[in-house]
Amino acid sequence: MWNEIKALLYKDIQMELRQKYAINSIVLYVFSTVFITYLSFQGDIDSHSWNVMFWIILLFASVNAASKSFVQERPARHFYYYSLSAPQSVILSKIIYNSIMMFLVVLITFVVFQLFLGNMIEGSLLFFASLVLGSLGFASTLTMVAAIASRSDNNFALMAILSFPLMLPFLLALMKLSGIALETSDFTMEAYKLLGMVFGLNLIVIMLSYILFPYLWKE
Amino acid sequence: MKNYWYKILSIVLLLYAILAGFTIQIPDTNIGDTLRNVFFHVGMWFAMLAVMTASFTSSIKFLSSGKMEHDLKANEAVNVGVYFGILGIITGMLWATFTWGEPWANDPHLNGAAVSLLVYFAYLVLRSAVPDDEKRARISAVYNIFAFVILLVFVGVLPRLSVDTLHPGSGDGNPAFGDMDATMRYVFYPALIGWIMLSLWVLNLKVRYKRIENFIEEKELD
Numbered sequence: 001m002w003n004e005i006k007a008l009l010y011k012d013i014q015m016e017l018r019q020k021y022a023i024n025s026i027v028l029y030v031f032s033t034v035f036i037t038y039l040s041f042q043g044d045i046d047s048h049s050w051n052v053m054f055w056i057i058l059l060f061a062s063v064n065a066a067s068k069s070f071v072q073e074r075p076a077r078h079f080y081y082y083s084l085s086a087p088q089s090v091i092l093s094k095i096i097y098n099s100i101m102m103f104l105v106v107l108i109t110f111v112v113f114q115l116f117l118g119n120m121i122e123g124s125l126l127f128f129a130s131l132v133l134g135s136l137g138f139a140s141t142l143t144m145v146a147a148i149a150s151r152s153d154n155n156f157a158l159m160a161i162l163s164f165p166l167m168l169p170f171l172l173a174l175m176k177l178s179g180i181a182l183e184t185s186d187f188t189m190e191a192y193k194l195l196g197m198v199f200g201l202n203l204i205v206i207m208l209s210y211i212l213f214p215y216l217w218k219e
Numbered sequence: 220m221k222n223y224w225y226k227i228l229s230i231v232l233l234l235y236a237i238l239a240g241f242t243i244q245i246p247d248t249n250i251g252d253t254l255r256n257v258f259f260h261v262g263m264w265f266a267m268l269a270v271m272t273a274s275f276t277s278s279i280k281f282l283s284s285g286k287m288e289h290d291l292k293a294n295e296a297v298n299v300g301v302y303f304g305i306l307g308i309i310t311g312m313l314w315a316t317f318t319w320g321e322p323w324a325n326d327p328h329l330n331g332a333a334v335s336l337l338v339y340f341a342y343l344v345l346r347s348a349v350p351d352d353e354k355r356a357r358i359s360a361v362y363n364i365f366a367f368v369i370l371l372v373f374v375g376v377l378p379r380l381s382v383d384t385l386h387p388g389s390g391d392g393n394p395a396f397g398d399m400d401a402t403m404r405y406v407f408y409p410a411l412i413g414w415i416m417l418s419l420w421v422l423n424l425k426v427r428y429k430r431i432e433n434f435i436e437e438k439e440l441d
Contacts (some may be wrong), residue, residue: 144365151358152349162345165338166365169372197376204368212361215282 004085008093016101022068023104026061030109033057038116047120047182054113055175058134059167061105066142067159069098070150082217091143091213095206098139106135123185130177133198137170140202144209147216173198225416232413236262239406246400256314257399258406262414263307264332268374269415270300270422271339275367278360290356291433293363294346295425297339303418304336319385328386331373338366 016022037053045053081090110131121127142163149159177194240258248254274296281289311329312322323329342362349355378386399407 148345148358148362151354152345158345158348161341162362165334165341166369168334169369169377201372204372208365208368212282212364215357216361218357 001086001089004089005093005096008081008085008089009097012093012097013100022065022101025068026065026101026105027108029064030057030061030105030112033060034109034112034116041117045117048179050113050117050120051175051179051182053117054109055134055171055178057113058106058109058138059164059171061109062102062135062138062142063160063163065101065105066098066139066146066163067149067156069094069143070146087214087217088210090217091147091209094147095140095143095209098143099136102135102139102142103132106131120182122183123181123187126185126187126191127178127181129195130174130181130198133195133202134170134174137174137198137202137205138167140205140209141166141170144205144213147209147213151216169201170198173201226420229413229416229420232409233417236406236410236413240410243402243406245403250318253314253317254403256310257403258410260307260310260314261407262410263303263310264374265411266414266418267300267303267307268370270296270303270418271367271370273419273422274300274363278363278367281356281360287352287356290360291429292422292426293360295429296422297342297363299418299422299425301336301339301343304332304339308332308336324385326385328378331377335366335370335373338369342366 034057037057041049145159145163145166149155149162152158173194177191177198180188180191180194236258240255245252245254274293277289277293277296280286281293311332315324316322342359345362346355346359349358
């Protein structure tokens with residue numbers, strides 16, 4: 001199974017590097033939204049708003065990024081993959097690919113945010129941990145929702161409706177975590193609890209996707 | 220009526236809960252007689268949890284067997300559960316206006332309950348977006364399992380993690396009712412059982428009604 005995952009992952013990365021469609025559109029999207037935020041706040045932003053705007057922009061950028069993952073190839077191609085590899089390999093490779101993509105999106109958002117709105121972070125290690133866990137969590141939830149939404153007609157709207165409630169636990173925990181990281185650089189008890197919770201949620205979502213995707217994959 | 224023992228029992232228990240609930244001696248707290256709402260508000264939420272568990276098991280049964288019967292039950296269960304959830308929120312808002320001064324305080328427990336309800340509304344939207352029966356059943360079964368896990372996380376896990384909540388059960392307590400007086404427990408537990416049985420009776424009726432509706436539709440198509 002690991003060979004299948006590696007092959008599918010390599011295929012996805014190669015497709016992306018050839019056209020660079022998804023990554024370019026995400027970068028443009030992030031840049032425009034951060035710029036609009038900068039103009040609206042007129043450069044005068046406090047750390048709480050910085051935190052909230054960061055995660056909200058990231059939320060929308062991730063939904064955008066993930067919605068492209070299942071619709072890029074025609075359904076006929078999906079039949080081909082279905083006959084070649086186990087569905088678990090497909091979903092795991094999609095989750096890994098989306099996590100890598102999401103992590104890039106997160107880094108880009110962070111850099112652009114710092115450029116325009118300044119750096120207010122005290123605890124860099126904690127913030128970095130929240131970024132990593134956050135991108136993994138967003139990627140796994142959104143991959144599963146994209147798989148569900150790709151099976152129906154009204155794609156992007158359905159994707160948004162389905163994903164926002166499911167992302168809320170992640171979003172709330174990550175906002176609290178980065179709120180702590182913005183103020184202090186030591187790992188408080190609260191921070192450990194929140195880190196544990198996000199990690200636990202990640203695990204639950206990935207396990208559920210692994211178990212449930214084969215049922216979705218059948219035509 | 221079929222299986223009338225649990226239906227009659229639910230009516231008896233609820234009558235007892237309503238009559239005793241308004242007449243027993245309750246401890247003297249600063250919210251006064253509104254404390255009696257606990258027999259109804261908590262009952263709504265437990266009924267919703269029971270019905271959503273039925274929906275969850277039906278979805279799992281559907282995914283393993285493929286029979287449309289289970290999909291029907293899962294869908295109707297979500298309908299009934301959402302109805303009880305809305306009632307739970309309304310009773311909660313009425314209670315909050317008296318105890319906290321505003322119908323909706325910015326509290327993790329309340330927000331979590333509202334989000335879980337949103338997840339189930341999204342389930343209903345998803346069902347309406349897929350026209351094909353077999354596909355719709357499979358997709359909604361998968362989403363239903365996610366939705367149930369999110370419900371458990373929001374209603375069970377998150378409130379216990381937050382330290383300062385207005386809603387009873389912050390810190391290490393039970394998010395539903397904290398410490399309860401002994402006399403109240405004599406009414407509370409039968410009330411809960413009565414509400415759960417009532418909700419399952421409503422679910423049973425809805426499933427039978429939908430089955431008859433489907434049967435008539437199929438006959439008309441022939």
